[in-house]
Amino acid sequence: xxxxxxxxxxxRWFYQLSGRLLPWLAVISAVCLLVGVAWGLLYVPPDYxxxxxxxxxxxxxxxxxxxxxxxxxxxxAGAISLVWRIKLADMVVKCAAPIGAALTFxxxxxxxxxxxxxWGTWWVWDARITSVLVLFFLYIGIIALYEAFENxxxxxxACAILALVGAVNIPxxxxxxxxxxxxxxxxxxxxTGESSIHPSMLRPLMxxxxxxxxxxxxxxxxxxxxxxxxxxxxxxxxxxxxxxAAR
Amino acid sequence: MSSLLEVRGLTFSRDHRxxxxxxxxxVRAGSAIRLEGPNGAGKTTLLRIVAGLYSAYExxxxxxxxRSLSALRRHSHFLGHAPALKGSLSAHENLDWLASLKGLAxxxxxxxxxxxxxxxxxxxxxxxxxxxxxxxxxVALARLFLIPAKFWLLDEPFTALDKQSVAALEGWIGxxxxxxxxxxxxxHHDPAIPALQSIELGV
Amino acid sequence: MKTLGPIELALRLLRRELTVSxxxxxxxxxxxxxxxxVCTLFPLGLGPSPQILAELAPGILWxxxxxSVLMASDALFKGDFDDGTLEQILxxxxxxxxxxxxxxLAHWLLTGxxxxxxxxxxxxxxxxxxxxxxxxxxxxxxxxxxLSFIAAIGAALTVxxxxxGVLLSLLVLxxxxxxxIFGSAAVQRAVAGMDASSPLALLAALALFFLALxxxxxxxxxxxxxxx
Numbered sequence: 105x106x107x108x109x110x111x112x113x114x115x116r117w118f119y120q121l122s123g124r125l126l127p128w129l130a131v132i133s134a135v136c137l138l139v140g141v142a143w144g145l146l147y148v149p150p151d152y153x154x155x156x157x158x159x160x161x162x163x164x165x166x167x168x169x170x171x172x173x174x175x176x177x178x179x180x181a182g183a184i185s186l187v188w189r190i191k192l193a194d195m196v197v198k199c200a201a202p203i204g205a206a207l208t209f210x211x212x213x214x215x216x217x218x219x220x221x222x223w224g225t226w227w228v229w230d231a232r233i234t235s236v237l238v239l240f241f242l243y244i245g246i247i248a249l250y251e252a253f254e255n256x257x258x259x260x261x262a263c264a265i266l267a268l269v270g271a272v273n274i275p276x277x278x279x280x281x282x283x284x285x286x287x288x289x290x291x292x293x294x295x296t297g298e299s300s301i302h303p304s305m306l307r308p309l310m311x312x313x314x315x316x317x318x319x320x321x322x323x324x325x326x327x328x329x330x331x332x333x334x335x336x337x338x339x340x341x342x343x344x345x346x347x348x349a350a351r
Numbered sequence: 352m353s354s355l356l357e358v359r360g361l362t363f364s365r366d367h368r369x370x371x372x373x374x375x376x377x378v379r380a381g382s383a384i385r386l387e388g389p390n391g392a393g394k395t396t397l398l399r400i401v402a403g404l405y406s407a408y409e410x411x412x413x414x415x416x417x418r419s420l421s422a423l424r425r426h427s428h429f430l431g432h433a434p435a436l437k438g439s440l441s442a443h444e445n446l447d448w449l450a451s452l453k454g455l456a457x458x459x460x461x462x463x464x465x466x467x468x469x470x471x472x473x474x475x476x477x478x479x480x481x482x483x484x485x486x487x488x489x490v491a492l493a494r495l496f497l498i499p500a501k502f503w504l505l506d507e508p509f510t511a512l513d514k515q516s517v518a519a520l521e522g523w524i525g526x527x528x529x530x531x532x533x534x535x536x537x538x539h540h541d542p543a544i545p546a547l548q549s550i551e552l553g554v
Numbered sequence: 555m556k557t558l559g560p561i562e563l564a565l566r567l568l569r570r571e572l573t574v575s576x577x578x579x580x581x582x583x584x585x586x587x588x589x590x591x592v593c594t595l596f597p598l599g600l601g602p603s604p605q606i607l608a609e610l611a612p613g614i615l616w617x618x619x620x621x622s623v624l625m626a627s628d629a630l631f632k633g634d635f636d637d638g639t640l641e642q643i644l645x646x647x648x649x650x651x652x653x654x655x656x657x658x659l660a661h662w663l664l665t666g667x668x669x670x671x672x673x674x675x676x677x678x679x680x681x682x683x684x685x686x687x688x689x690x691x692x693x694x695x696x697x698x699x700x701l702s703f704i705a706a707i708g709a710a711l712t713v714x715x716x717x718x719g720v721l722l723s724l725l726v727l728x729x730x731x732x733x734x735i736f737g738s739a740a741v742q743r744a745v746a747g748m749d750a751s752s753p754l755a756l757l758a759a760l761a762l763f764f765l766a767l768x769x770x771x772x773x774x775x776x777x778x779x780x781x782x
Contacts, residue, residue, distance in 0.1 A: 186774065189406075241728035248724050252715050257407055258782035262711050265778065266725060269707055269771050273729050276760070280732035287739060338367055402645055406781050424647040433638025439577035444570070451566045452646040452653075456556040498555070 113190045115332045116341050122325045129325065133318035140311030148305050157221040160214050162309060166316035168211035168236055174204035174320055175239060178246075179271030182264030192328075194260025195335070197267055198250050199327035203320060205243035211236055231285035235278050242270045256335065355380050355502055355533045356401065361410035363393065363400060370396060374410070376550055380501065383524055383534040385542070385549045392553025394537040395432070398506050401535065402429045414502075425453070427502040432510075434491035438480030442466060442490045445479060449494045457497055465497035466490070470516070484511040492520065495527075503527065505536040518543070564652050571660035574633075585626040585665050586672055592618045593676045604681040611682035612741035615690065616697075619669050620730055623698055626665040627705030628722055630657070631713040631776065640713070644780060650773035655765075658706045658772065666698025682745065689744030689754065696757045697737040703768035704729045710775035714782065732760065 144162035151158040178200040185193035215233055216226045227233075246263050253259030336342045356378040363370055370393030378384055386394040399405040401412065403420040414423040436445045443462050450457035459475075466472055469489040479487055488511045495503060503524070509517050517540075524534050525544045536542075558566065575582060596614050600606055634640040643653050673694050674687055682690070708726035712718030740753035 238728050238731055241724070245725040245728065248721055249711060252712070252718070252721050253782070255782035258714075258778055261778045261781075262775065265707075265771060265775050266711060269729070272767070273732075276732050277728075280735045280756075284735045284739065404641060404644065404780055421647060424645055427645075429641065429645050431638045431641050433636070433641075435638035435642045437574050437633075437637065437639065439574055440570075444573070448566075448570050449642065450555070451558060451563060451570070452642055452648055454558050454563060454647055456558050456562075458555075461555060 113188075113192050115192055115195075115336055116339075118192055119329055119332050122329055126322065126325050129318050129321050133315050133322050136311045136315030136318060140308045140315055144305075144308035144312065148308060151305075154222060157218060158305075160218045161305075162312045164211055164214035164218060165309060166313040167207045167214065169313055170316045170320050171204050171207040171211055171236070171239060171243075173317070174200055174207065175242065175267070175274065176271060178204065179267045182267040182271075185261060185264040186268070191257070191260075191335070192332075194257070194264050195328050195331045196324070197246070197263050198256075198260055199324055199331055201243055201246040201250065201263070203323045203327065205240065205247060207316070207320070208236060208240040208243055212240060229285075231282050234285070235281045238277055238281070239274070242274070245270075353380060354378065355415060356535075357413040357416075358401070359411045359413075361397075361400070361408060361412070363396060363405075363408035363410075365393065365396060371552060374550075378502070378533045378535055380531050380533050381528055383528040383536070383544055383547050385544075385547055386535065386537045386552060387549045388552035394552055395506055397552065398429075398504050398535065398537060402427070402504050404429075423502070426500050427504060428495055428498070428500050429504045429506075430491060430495075430508055431506050434487050436479045436487055436490055439478060441476045441478055442471065442482075442493075443475040445490060446493055446497055450498055453498050455498060461497055462493075465493040468496045469493045470519070485513055485516060488512055489516060492523075495523070501532055503532065503534045503536070505534065507537055507539070509538050509540060509542070560652070563648060564656055567648075567653055567656040568660055571657055572663065575660065575664050581629070582664055582668070585622040586668055588625055589618055589622045589669055589672060590676065592621065593680065596680070608681040608683060608745075611677060611680035612686060612690070612745060613738045614680060615673055615676060615682070616694075616734055616738040616741065619673065619694055619698065620701060620734060622669055623665055623701040624705055624723055624726060624730075627661065627702070627709045627726075628719055630661055630706055630709040631779075632709075635713045635779070640776065640780060644777060650776070651769045654706070654710075654769045654772045654776070658702050658769070661706065662699050662702040666702055667695065669698060670694040682741075685747060686741045686745035689740045689750040692754055693737040693740040693750075693757055696754070696761050697733045699761045700733050700757065700764050701730060703764040703772075704733075707768060707771045707775060710772045710779060712779075713776070714779035733757065736760070 141162055145159055148159070150156050178197050181193045181196040181200065184190055185197060212233070215236070219228055219233075220226055246266055249266055250259045250263050253262060333342055333345075354377040358374060358376050358378075361374040362372050376384075386397055388394055396405055400408050403423065411418070414420070435449070440448070443459070443466075446462045446465065447457050450461075463472070463475060466474060469492050471486060471489055471493070474482070474486070474490075479490060482490065488508075492508065505524075508520060512520065521542050521544050524536070524542070525546075528534055528544075528546070593614065596610070597607060600610065631640060634643065644650065646653070670691055673690055677687060677690055705722075705726050707729075708722045709718075711725060712722050715721065736753040736756045740750040740757070743753065744750040
């Protein structure tokens with residue numbers, strides 16, 4: 105078991121395995137996203153309150169969900185990196201941060217676009233938006249910290265610690281923001297509350313969520329493979345790989 | 352005599368440059384070893400690895416037969432480039448704190464004796480910022496006499512010392528080794544220490 | 555030589571931190587003047603209307619106090635890093651948890667507590683109704699301890715970097731969010747004549763939570779910062 109674990113966590117092994125996995129994941133991601141988005145945009149009936157504008161949830165909701173799950177995954181990778189000193193794990197931390205930040209940004213932008221027809225304004229200090237904004241800041245912190253270090257191994261471990269601290273704090277932050285919002289909630293915006301979603305709207309949403317998860321996986325694998333080649337550039341197997349590719 | 356420290360198959364690099372490959376050495380009680388090599392050969396890095404400050408290495412290090420660092424921490428002194436003194440504190444306060452960090456309570460008499468030993472008798476209550484670099488260095492060295500240890504890790508301990516103090520420190524290192532202590536040090540000059548062994552890095 | 559017991563050891567470490575800082579008094583005063591000056595900027599920016607100031611005062615006081623703690627925390631480990639003290643701390647047989655806890659407590663005693671004590675004066679200047687004073691003192695006293703712990707994590711992560719200042723605020727400010735929410739809400743509630751005990755209790759819970767866990771993160775971050 106231990107030997108297996110060690111073998112799997114070696115960058116070279118991971119590089120080869122991920123190379124085989126990548127095409128499948130890319131296909132799953134592309135199919136789910138295309139089908140889900142087409143279904144959601146073209147075939148689902150319009151919402152009786154929001155008309156067609158609700159259709160942005162097929163991008164907005166998956167982006168927000170995967171951004172959140174991505175942070176937790178990053179924190180788990182961080183814990184693995186700190187406990188078992190596995191280099192691969194801190195490469196995952198480093199590579200997950202920009203992807204997560206991009207998804208969080210996408211969630212914020214689509215949220216703002218959705219807000220305009222729904223609330224009549226681009227930005228509302230609503231509990232969920234505020235939480236996502238803070239999540240975006242947490243991602244930015246990880247990226248900035250990594251870039252500030254010259255020694256990339258130390259950078260990886262510093263980010264692992266920060267990701268863990270962030271993950272412990274996220275529930276507290278989310279809960280406090282909910283609490284804050286409940287204190288200040290103006291009575292006029294009750295209409296966005298948890299409206300039950302119709303099953304016909306839900307099915308394509310499930311597809312796009314799967315598609316976003318798979319996309320996250322694809323992007324992460326590609327980034328990590330790149331990082332492996334960079335960090336292991338002095339090893340024989342990388343040199344052989346590069347010369348073989350050049351030929 | 353028995354090995355205090357065993358280093359096996361040590362490989363380390365910095366900035367993609369391999370500094371040592373499969374290095375094996377022992378530090379026995381009663382010996383003084385000098386790490387030699389040109390600038391950037393990894394002497395300081397090796398000392399930091401042994402002390403447990405730098406972890407990007409492969410290989411195994413045993414202190415008194417064990418991998419754990421706790422015995423090493425209790426029974427060794429590490430003297431880095433910076434003297435680890437607070438300028439705003441007196442020599443007495445600085446040494447008292449260094450003893451606390453080893454979990455020990457130093458009496459005023461102990462501290463006085465240690466300062467006497469490094470030629471700074473009467474300087475107990477002078478703030479370290481008012482001392483010269485060489486005097487500060489000697490206050491830092493006074494901990495070697497204040498707190499008993501088995502193993503000294505000294506990174507460029509002769510820096511900023513005058514001729515007399517250099518000779519004195521060479522004598523202390525020799526005596527400590529003779530009495531069964533172990534010393535691992537780096538230095539640029541050729542110290543006059545009897546039976547000094549050396550490990551060549553960067554060859 | 556006598557071996558020190560854990561309590562005696564902790565007290566010695568704390569006393570030493572306090573002595574080192576108290577000998578550099580001007581640096582201790584800086585966060586307090588920062589607090590004072592930035593609070594003065596608000597009436598200049600918002601206008602002197604007592605109603606507006608009174609309404610905004612709890613939030614202003616809390617945000618500025620939070621920034622003051624942040625400013626002061628940049629230097630928390632810097633001096634020790636530069637003079638080699640941090641190496642000795644990491645190599646010591648004393649648990650890093652204890653050392654780091656005492657350093658952070660000293661930081662709180664010398665920034666958070668004085669800020670708290672200064673806050674009623676600024677509350678007066680910002681026309682905050684006096685009903686909020688008790689909650690202001692309690693929430694700042696307790697909340698600044700949490701802020702010190704969070705800021706210490708950031709300071710430990712950035713101590714080895716040449717320019718850590720702005721980066722530190724990027725890392726730390728998002729984590730300050732819950733403290734700001736509970737702290738300012740406590741004062742606002744007290745001002746409005748409502749019961750402020752639940753946000754105060756939440757702040758106390760946060761303080762205990764960070765007291766128990768933050769030193770591990772700070773210690774780990776210090777090890778990483780020196781391990782390069």
